[in-house]
Amino acid sequence: xxxxxxxxxxxxxxxxxxxxxxxxxxxxxxxxxxxxxxxxxxxxxxxxxxxxxxxxxxxxxxxxxxxxxxxxxxxxxxxxxxxxxxxxxxxxxxxxxxxxxxxxxxxxxxxxxxxxxxxxxxxxxxxxxxxxxxxxxxxxxxxxxxxxxxxxxxxxxxxxxxxxxxxxxxxxxxxxxxxxxxxxxxxxxxxxxxxxxxxxxxxxxxxxxxxxxxxxxxxxxxxxxxxxxxxxxxxxxxxxxxxxxxxxxxxxxxxxxxxxxxxxxxxxxxxxxxxxxxxxxxxxxxxxxxxxxxxxxxxxxxxxxxxxxxxxxxxxxxxxxxxxxxxxxxxxxxxxxxxxxxxxxxxxxxxxxxxxxxxxxxxxxxxxxxxxxxxxxxxxxxxxxxxxxxxxxxxxxxxxxxxxxxxxxxxxxxxxxxxxxxxxxxxxxxxxxxxxxxxxxxxxxxxxxxxxxxxxxxxxxxxxxxxxxxxxxxxxxxxxxxxxxxxxxxxxxxxxxxxxxxxxxxxxxxxxxxxxxxxxxxxxxxxxxxxxxxxxxxxxxxxxxxxxxxxxxxxxxxxxxxxxxxxxxxxxxxxxxxxxxxxxxxxxxxxxxxxxxxxxxxxxxxxxxxxxxxxxxxxxxxxxxxxxxxxxxxxxxxxxxxxxxxxxxxxxxxxxxxxxxxxxxxxxxxxxxxxxxxxxxxxxxxxxxxxxxxxxxxxxxxxxxxxxxxxxxxxxxxxxxxxxxxxxxxxxxxxxxxxxxxxxxxxxxxxxxxxxxxxxxxxxxxxx
Numbered sequence: 179x180x181x182x183x184x185x186x187x188x189x190x191x192x193x194x195x196x197x198x199x200x201x202x203x204x205x206x207x208x209x210x211x212x213x214x215x216x217x218x219x220x221x222x223x224x225x226x227x228x229x230x231x232x233x234x235x236x237x238x239x240x241x242x243x244x245x246x247x248x249x250x251x252x253x254x255x256x257x258x259x260x261x262x263x264x265x266x267x268x269x270x271x272x273x274x275x276x277x278x279x280x281x282x283x284x285x286x287x288x289x290x291x292x293x294x295x296x297x298x299x300x301x302x303x304x305x306x307x308x309x310x311x312x313x314x315x316x317x318x319x320x321x322x323x324x325x326x327x328x329x330x331x332x333x334x335x336x337x338x339x340x341x342x343x344x345x346x347x348x349x350x351x352x353x354x355x356x357x358x359x360x361x362x363x364x365x366x367x368x369x370x371x372x373x374x375x376x377x378x379x380x381x382x383x384x385x386x387x388x389x390x391x392x393x394x395x396x397x398x399x400x401x402x403x404x405x406x407x408x409x410x411x412x413x414x415x416x417x418x419x420x421x422x423x424x425x426x427x428x429x430x431x432x433x434x435x436x437x438x439x440x441x442x443x444x445x446x447x448x449x450x451x452x453x454x455x456x457x458x459x460x461x462x463x464x465x466x467x468x469x470x471x472x473x474x475x476x477x478x479x480x481x482x483x484x485x486x487x488x489x490x491x492x493x494x495x496x497x498x499x500x501x502x503x504x505x506x507x508x509x510x511x512x513x514x515x516x517x518x519x520x521x522x523x524x525x526x527x528x529x530x531x532x533x534x535x536x537x538x539x540x541x542x543x544x545x546x547x548x549x550x551x552x553x554x555x556x557x558x559x560x561x562x563x564x565x566x567x568x569x570x571x572x573x574x575x576x577x578x579x580x581x582x583x584x585x586x587x588x589x590x591x592x593x594x595x596x597x598x599x600x601x602x603x604x605x606x607x608x609x610x611x612x613x614x615x616x617x618x619x620x621x622x623x624x625x626x627x628x629x630x631x632x633x634x635x636x637x638x639x640x641x642x643x644x645x646x647x648x649x650x651x652x653x654x655x656x657x658x659x660x661x662x663x664x665x666x667x668x669x670x671x672x673x674x675x676x677x678x679x680x681x682x683x684x685x686x687x688x689x690x691x692x693x694x695x696x697x698x699x700x701x702x703x704x705x706x707x708x709x710x711x712x713x714x715x716x717x718x719x720x721x722x723x724x725x726x727x728x729x730x731x732x733x734x735x736x737x738x739x740x741x742x743x744x745x746x747x748x749x750x751x752x753x754x755x756x757x758x759x760x761x762x763x764x765x766x767x768x769x770x771x772x773x774x775x776x777x778x779x780x781x782x783x784x785x786x787x788x789x790x791x792x793x794x795x796x797x798x799x800x801x802x803x804x805x806x807x808x809x810x811x812x813x814x815x816x817x818x819x820x821x822x823x824x825x826x827x828x829x830x831x832x833x834x835x836x837x838x839x840x841x842x843x844x845x846x847x848x849x850x851x852x853x854x855x856x857x858x859x860x861x862x863x864x865x866x867x868x869x870x871x872x873x874x875x876x877x878x879x880x881x882x883x884x885x886x887x888x889x890x891x892x893x894x895x896x897x898x899x900x901x902x903x904x905x906x907x908x909x910x911x912x913x914x915x916x917x918x919x920x921x922x923x924x925x926x927x928x929x930x931x932x933x934x935x936x937x938x939x940x941x942x943x944x945x946x
Contacts, residue, residue, distance in 0.1 A: 182282070183260040183574065184543065186467070188499040189247045190265045192233040192314075193506075196497065199230055200384050201238070202376070208369055209235040212312060212345055215367040216338050217360060221351045222371035224510050225410030225440070228347045229316050231374070242309055244269055248317045249466070251545045255288055255326040256281060256575035259296055265313065266303075274303050288575050290779045291752060293326055297333035310341050318348035324578065328352065329782060375407030389416040393425070400429050404439070410510060414443035414495075421450050444514040447495065458485050463515035464530045464553070466546060468496075468505040476533045528554045535559065544570065548583065561587050561595045568601035581605045596625040597634055603641050610787045612645050613826045619645075628665075636665040640680060647683055649787070649827045652691035653866040659683055686716055692869025692901075694723045715755055722759060723869055731759050751776060751788050757795040761802060770799035787830065790821035794834040801841050811841055832861040836874045843881025851881040872901035 209231065212218045220228050229247075236243040246265040252258050260281065263274035277299040284292060321327045332354045335344055346352060351370075360366035376384065381402045385391040393401070405411040415428055423446060448456050461477055462468050473482035486505050489496045495511035498504070507515070520527045535550035544567045551559045564571075564583060571580045584592075584602045592598045603618035619638040628635040643658035663680050670677055681700070688697035697720060715737070721730035734756045757772035773795035780789025797814030800807040815834040822830035835858035842851035855878040862871040879894030 183257045185261070185264050188467075188502045188504040189249065189261060190245060190268050191247075191500045191502065192236055192243075192245045193229055193247075194497050194500050195234055195237050196230070199234060200376075200380060200388055201234065202231075202380055205231055205369075205373065206235060206238070208367070208373065210239065211367055212343055213241070213310065216340075216343060216365050217335055217357075218343065218345045218367040218369070219351060219357075220345065220347045220369045220374075221349065222374045223349055225408055225508070226371060226374035227409040228374065230409075232314055232316065232345065232347060236312075236314075241312055242269065243312045243314060245314045246316065248315060248320050250320055250549070253321045253324045253327070254574070254576045254579050255293065255296075255324070255330060258321060258324075258327050259300070259330065262300070262313070262315075263303075266311075269311070270307060273307075274300070277303060288326065289785075290329075290782060293330050294333070297330055297337070300334055301337050301339070304342050305339050307339075308341065310343075312343045312345060314345040314347065316347045318346045318352065319350045322348065322350060322352060325782065325784075326578075328354070332356070374409070376402075376409055376412060377407065378402045381405075381407070381412060384412060385416055385419075389420055391416060391419050393419075397425060397429075401425075404429060410495075410508065411439055411443060414440070414447060417492075418443065418446050418450075440510055441514050444495075444511055445518075447511070448515070448518075455485060455489070458482075459489070460515050460519040461526070461530050462486075463507055463512045464519065464527070465534060466549065468507070469503050471503070472537070476530060476537065532556070539563070545576075545579070557587055557591055558594075561591050561598060564601065565595040565597045568598070568604075572601070572604060577605060577608055581609070593625060596622045596631070599625070600634060600638050600641065603638065607641060607645055607648070610648075610785045610825060612649060616642055616645055632665050632669055636662050636669075636676075639665065640683070643683060647687055647690065649829050650690050650867065651829045651865040652687045653864070655683075655687045655690075659687060682716075686714060686719075689716065689719050689723060691866050692723060692872070694720055694869075715752060718755065722755070727759050727763055731756065731763065734759070751779065751791070753779060754788065754791045754795050757792075757799065761795070761798045764802075766799055766802045769802070770796065773799055786821050786825045787827060790818045790825075790827075790830060791833075793818035793821065794837060797834060797837045797841075801837065801844070808841065808845060812838070815841070829861050829865055829867075832858045832867070832870055832874070835861070836870075836877050839874070839877045839881055843877070843884050846885060848881065848885040848887065851885075852878065855881065868901050872898050875901060 212235075220232070222228060235241075236245070244265045245268075246261050248258075248261075252261060260278070263278060266273045277296060280295060280299060288296070315331075331352075335354070336356060338344065351368075357366060361368060378399065382393075382395075382398045385393050385398065385401075401412070401415060405415070418428065419425060428443075448459060451459065458473075458477070458479075462473060465472060465476070468486070470483035470486060473486070474480055483503075486496070486498075490498050490505065495508040496505055497508075499506060531550040531554045535547045535556075538544075538547035538550065544563060548560055548563060551563070560583065564580070564587075568580055568584075580601070584598060584605060587598065592602075599618045599622035603615045603622065606612075606615035606618060619641040622638045623635060626634055639658050640662040643655050643662055646652070646655035646658065659680060663677065663684075666674070666677050666680060685697045685700050688694070688700065715734065718730040718733045721727070721733070734752050738752055738756075753772045754776035757769045757776060760766075760769035760772060773792050776792030776795060777789055778792075780786065780792055793814050797811045797818065800811035800814060815837045818834040819831055822828070822834075835854045839851050839855035839858060842848075842854060855874055858874045858877075859871060862868075862874060875894050875898035879891045879898060882888070882891030882894055
């Protein structure tokens, strides 16, 4: 069960409107058009007033708006979606119940099918709302690097109900593929930096009417030229002039860039405060969340409330979030103050971050604690925290976050915290870096005493076993599973969930090796929860390996439609599994479409194994079309082989080799066909996969018959029959009939009417 994401309510509230904020008619007119477009994208650099303009717009027009201010900690999919749901709940309290329940039900990293489910559930919930509604995602650039978030957002935006309008405010323009088309077809409104730049006329209004500074026309012109319409710089200059600053010192200073200008102005703002207030500002700028209570605690003072109120009244680039006790500096001012304190007083800089990290650890807000440790490069503290809390992060979908943090910890420090190697192995396995994952698990085992640290030992050995299950190497997986079970049963007993999970691995491994009868007996004995059969499509794969193709097909399509999936991976992905079944049933177009979706899925997930399986299944579909697709099929198989070589998974080469065996046999290249078939057998027999070996012998037999090598063909088919019997598939006689018919019914079937006494007919295949 996933730990719920803690919700900070202030992130769901627009910034307060400042009294001196200028209302710009041209910009307001553009913002008012938001309700005419499904998507509006605002993008500009920092300090141009995107957030303030949107807040002013929502305030003035009293629209039905849901607001979400994104922060650095939201760059994983689970917290992002959770906050999006709670933003809408500010208006519609029951929104997203089903979606949040689904998130809680998923363990581990969310992959493409789960993202599709979450997109569908979110869109379904939006469809229940009849009112016109605007959802604003502010500071989207902080999560723009996250592929899952971008994928989820793209899907949601493309399928929005007509009454819902999404606004993206960001420092960079998102790169969704549909945006160009949407802009051309009038479905997207874009407001860019130039449109946020304040004009010279608006600059004059700002200084004259809002700051009561009747400057000369040439002074206004000079200020406008210096700032290039940058709103935050204009506001800072106005504040300084109100406090008696000399305009000539501002205009004639040497500012190599706009950042230099900002740093200069920030120094001016700070210099007008007392020493005590200067010290408070520099320390408060280190905090991600500024509240009077937190400031009093971290700074060991009293009276933070009064100081924050005073700074807000002075417009010292801090504002209070609506109806809360939380404050926020402007990001540019915050960064400038942070640099200044680090430069002037490193000891104080470290002390504040250390106290903040301890505060968040006490609150069990691990990411916020890590954030402050990272600011002071306290790698040991990060390592110690991750050693204990990495599973929480992984279970909450923070795979990318965790991977990046583990990567930053030097090897010598990791060696002092052996569990970090296990956690790194888990991350690498989820990302299909199997060789790296195995080395990480093994490194953890090398650093510990297995008897004393049995839990870490058992987990690491289980991790290695799971690699071989993922890559379909049942013989090797069995050895590691036995070892892991021996360790965990000894200390936990058979009924413990951790041991039950291992029994689930045993069932899956039996299925992978073609020992389906044993797997079903294991299930009937009640050793394994039946509900867990749906995980990894294990039930559908049992049906596939026992010839119940229609049952497997029905289950998998139901899951695609209802989207009830649980963390599928590698060969278990629903699309590529269905593609194989559709090919066996002769539904070639469906097989082709599903394999192409599998390839795309693998690319999006950066999961090379999934992509490789997609390519081999596309090879099967192309081979079944007709002879004109020979080169396409061949290239698909070659691509799959190259990808399997790239990730060092030799077992994954067996199926594309089998496909090439059939392809070359059909093309009357008997010797090449035999070579490919034997390469395929080499990979399956060394890992005891009798089931796929049966198909490979069948393919060799088909190729032999197609090329008039009748005696060899019968030998191969006899071996296929023995292997089907050995793997105890319920309908092992049906498989040769089925596959032979499907692959060679197009003008090739007349070579013989029976195989080992099995009649070949369309009716015999339809019964399946």
